[in-house]
Amino acid sequence: MGADNFINMEKWKDGQELLDRYNYIVLDREDIDLAKYANRKNISIIKNETYNTCSSSEFRGMFKEEKRYNKEIIPDLVIDYILENGLYRY
Numbered sequence: 386m387g388a389d390n391f392i393n394m395e396k397w398k399d400g401q402e403l404l405d406r407y408n409y410i411v412l413d414r415e416d417i418d419l420a421k422y423a424n425r426k427n428i429s430i431i432k433n434e435t436y437n438t439c440s441s442s443e444f445r446g447m448f449k450e451e452k453r454y455n456k457e458i459i460p461d462l463v464i465d466y467i468l469e470n471g472l473y474r475y
Contacts, residue, residue: 388417
């Protein structure tokens, strides 16, 4: 899960229970502070060395509306998998 969505989980319905009950792998972002989660055993924070500028919302928008794919951001194999498996359909 991206850090931008993860930091808002506490606001979700039953968010604190979700945070306590399940394991998470979170991809950090340079503009989001995840320090308060760093010592939790059920949360693994993965350092994002490239800090890709495409958010998940933008990514979904590419598939929903524009049908344009930036191949510098999204490798062909990933695009093919998404299209073949019908991911991001609304």
